[in-house]
Amino acid sequence: MVDKVINVGHLYPKQMNVYGDMGNIITLKYRLESRGMGFRYFAVDSLKEMKRVNLDIVIGGGGQDSNQDTVQSDIIKNSEILIQECNDGLVGLMICGMYQLLGNKFVTSEGSVIKGAGLLDIDTVAGRERLIGNVVVDSSFGELVGFENHSGKTYLGDHVESLGRVVKGAGNNGEDGTEGVVYKNFFGSYMHGPLLAKNPRLADELIKRSILRKYNNVKLSGLDDALEYAAHKIAKGRPR
Amino acid sequence: MYIRLLVFINKLLIRLLRTIGRSGSALPGLLIERLCPNFLDTILADVQDKVILITGTNGKTTTTKMLVEGLRSSGSRVVTNSTGSNMTRGLISALIEDMTYSGRLKPTDWFVFEMDEAYSPIFTKNLKPKLLLALNVLRDQLDRYGELDQTARLIEETSMSVDVFIYNCLDPLLVKIGDKLTNGGRPCFGFGVSEKLLSAVLNEESIHGNVVNYSTPDVILESAEEGDQAQAISIYSNSKSQGYILPVKGFHNALNGLAVYATLKILTSNEDKLDMAMKGIADMPIPFGRGEMLNFVNKNITVALVKNPSGLTSNLMTFVQYSQPEIVLFAVNDNFADGRDVSWLWDVDFRGKIAKNTTIYTTGVRGYDMALRLKHDGFQAENIDSIDTAISKIMGSNSNNVVVIPTYTALFTVRSSLSKFGKVPRIW
Numbered sequence: 164m165v166d167k168v169i170n171v172g173h174l175y176p177k178q179m180n181v182y183g184d185m186g187n188i189i190t191l192k193y194r195l196e197s198r199g200m201g202f203r204y205f206a207v208d209s210l211k212e213m214k215r216v217n218l219d220i221v222i223g224g225g226g227q228d229s230n231q232d233t234v235q236s237d238i239i240k241n242s243e244i245l246i247q248e249c250n251d252g253l254v255g256l257m258i259c260g261m262y263q264l265l266g267n268k269f270v271t272s273e274g275s276v277i278k279g280a281g282l283l284d285i286d287t288v289a290g291r292e293r294l295i296g297n298v299v300v301d302s303s304f305g306e307l308v309g310f311e312n313h314s315g316k317t318y319l320g321d322h323v324e325s326l327g328r329v330v331k332g333a334g335n336n337g338e339d340g341t342e343g344v345v346y347k348n349f350f351g352s353y354m355h356g357p358l359l360a361k362n363p364r365l366a367d368e369l370i371k372r373s374i375l376r377k378y379n380n381v382k383l384s385g386l387d388d389a390l391e392y393a394a395h396k397i398a399k400g401r402p403r
Numbered sequence: 404m405y406i407r408l409l410v411f412i413n414k415l416l417i418r419l420l421r422t423i424g425r426s427g428s429a430l431p432g433l434l435i436e437r438l439c440p441n442f443l444d445t446i447l448a449d450v451q452d453k454v455i456l457i458t459g460t461n462g463k464t465t466t467t468k469m470l471v472e473g474l475r476s477s478g479s480r481v482v483t484n485s486t487g488s489n490m491t492r493g494l495i496s497a498l499i500e501d502m503t504y505s506g507r508l509k510p511t512d513w514f515v516f517e518m519d520e521a522y523s524p525i526f527t528k529n530l531k532p533k534l535l536l537a538l539n540v541l542r543d544q545l546d547r548y549g550e551l552d553q554t555a556r557l558i559e560e561t562s563m564s565v566d567v568f569i570y571n572c573l574d575p576l577l578v579k580i581g582d583k584l585t586n587g588g589r590p591c592f593g594f595g596v597s598e599k600l601l602s603a604v605l606n607e608e609s610i611h612g613n614v615v616n617y618s619t620p621d622v623i624l625e626s627a628e629e630g631d632q633a634q635a636i637s638i639y640s641n642s643k644s645q646g647y648i649l650p651v652k653g654f655h656n657a658l659n660g661l662a663v664y665a666t667l668k669i670l671t672s673n674e675d676k677l678d679m680a681m682k683g684i685a686d687m688p689i690p691f692g693r694g695e696m697l698n699f700v701n702k703n704i705t706v707a708l709v710k711n712p713s714g715l716t717s718n719l720m721t722f723v724q725y726s727q728p729e730i731v732l733f734a735v736n737d738n739f740a741d742g743r744d745v746s747w748l749w750d751v752d753f754r755g756k757i758a759k760n761t762t763i764y765t766t767g768v769r770g771y772d773m774a775l776r777l778k779h780d781g782f783q784a785e786n787i788d789s790i791d792t793a794i795s796k797i798m799g800s801n802s803n804n805v806v807v808i809p810t811y812t813a814l815f816t817v818r819s820s821l822s823k824f825g826k827v828p829r830i831w
Contacts, residue, residue: 181550181750182750183746183749185749186749189779295743297743310744310745310746312744360749360775360779361775393771394775401768
């Protein structure tokens with residue numbers, strides 16, 4: 164019998180699931196179960212499905228351009244559901260493509276504007292070059308390592324904070340030194356890797372916030388993260 | 404004249420490198436690439452209708468080997484870039500290797516080139532090859548090409564320059580290209596899988612996502628049955644079935660064998676010759692690192708290169724889940740040729756594919772990443788910092804059956820470490 168169960172929703176797993184972003188969910192599962200807590204996985208193919216189950220954490224990943232049309236139309240149609248949940252304290256982690264889609268808008272290279280969910284106060288503009296390589300970020304959840312691969316350049320609005328400052332790599336746009344976003348309990352980032360696997364402090368931050376919201380009290384036991392930090396250290400030292 | 408002189412000098416250089424024991428497959432081409440950028444255009448201009456290109460994200464080297472083996476055993480003279488070096492330099496090296504010292508091509512029936520997806524549109528800018536065989540567009544080195552869509556665009560661009568486009572009907576992105584070409588009145592030829600086999604495959608593996616024929620194939624794989632070191636396949640074409648033996652295992656290789664059949668079908672109208680070519684493949688030595696088996700004193704070592712999630716999944720099923728070795732070594736590097744991003748390790752599901760009592764080691768620059776990935780699927784792996792130390796440790800153990808799964812650059816280190824313990828065939 165487990166006394167705490169966390170429901171993790173995976174947004175658009177069929178379309179938005181490249182570069183190992185599934186690993187963020189695998190990491191959450193491991194870190195919950197290793198502490199004797201329950202983990203439940205829910206594939207969320209439309210935001211409407213979020214009404215049927217009480218999710219504690221939602222995870223979104225990167226995707227191919229050609230896959231994003233159906234996702235984008237569902238997001239626009241049902242964004243209110245996600246916004247309401249976010250305001251209610253739902254914990255979220257959105258990587259790359261999903262990070263962009265939750266913003267205000269995406270401006271393509273032809274200048275046309277694609278509407279986003281409007282949950283995160285960020286704007287993304289198509290860039291000319293692809294920003295690819297290892298990333299190191301200094302954040303209030305410790306040093307973060309990851310791998311970015313995006314051509315969109317994201318700029319933060321007044322209502323959000325950045326996840327951290329870029330030490331190596333391009334980050335949000337390669338210009339202002341910011342990487343990712345934090346808004347309430349939602350996190351956005353360009354870092355694949357997968358992000359949570361080699362940054363266990365951030366993974367535990369998501370878990371803590373979700374438990375606090377659901378059970379009002381939280382105390383996480385420590386795990387042996389020697390392997391996590393060994394891999395983290397190597398990633399940090401790799402060339403761009 | 405200038406080119407001929409360059410060829411002469413280069414052939415001497417290759418000989419010299421061989422004598423001192425160096426054999427980097429791309430190195431001799433470097434000089435020519437620098438000094439004579441249009442070398443390939445010039446040399447191949449008169450024989451472009453004899454050029455065959457093989458591209459795709461997975462299985463290029465094995466498929467190229469099979470096609471070459473088949474063509475040769477049916478009496479054709481073939482020039483190929485056999486080492487998997489598949490951009491300008493590798494092609495230049497392959498050609499120079501075969502040219503006369505006076506800088507001329509020998510009379511040759513086919514030039515079979517495996518080609519990097521990103522390089523193929525550059526190659527075909529001024530050349531019009533006979534055909535392009537497109538194997539698949541799976542997740543491969545995405546950090547290099549950006550996205551699958553981009554890879555498909557590169558293949559589409561190349562397809563516009565060839566006489567015939569041969570493609571995998573299980574691959575939606577390639578089928579899209581085939582449809583477009585067919586609608587434009589250009590000759591296309593598809594290979595696919597029978598409905599019955601499809602449902603069997605669907606039950607066993609889902610590495611290709613939802614496996615369906617996205618268009619009607621011209622040649623059809625009816626069955627694929629694995630033995631210990633080979634598999635028997637049956638191909639349906641022109642309303643009859645034909646059985647063949649392939650020296651390589653795994654469903655992905657059954658498809659590659661079918662792709663070779665489809666290509667031979669376009670290249671020869673003579674049924675007997677086609678049959679002879681397909682039968683010749685059975686005796687082919689397995690390309691280095693592509694499930695290559697090395698037999699040292701008391702050990703069977705299988706070396707199976709991986710580049711992406713689908714390749715790793717199929718290698719795990721073919722060489723680990725099926726054969727149950729005592730030791731598995733993963734050697735993961737993140738150099739440019741490997742793909743700098745190792746996130747893809749998380750797109751592979753290891754659960755149930757490695758027996759619980761297997762000893763697992765990880766090594767390579769990203770060995771810790773691999774060990775971490777395995778830990779999350781419930782496997783304990785020991786990371787050994789250097790590939791050389793890892794190989795020594797394995798060779799010193801009592802275990803007989805070993806599977807080594809390296810990424811591209813790790814493969815070279817693995818082979819050179821192994822060569823200290825027994826004969827590892829030279830790459831060329």
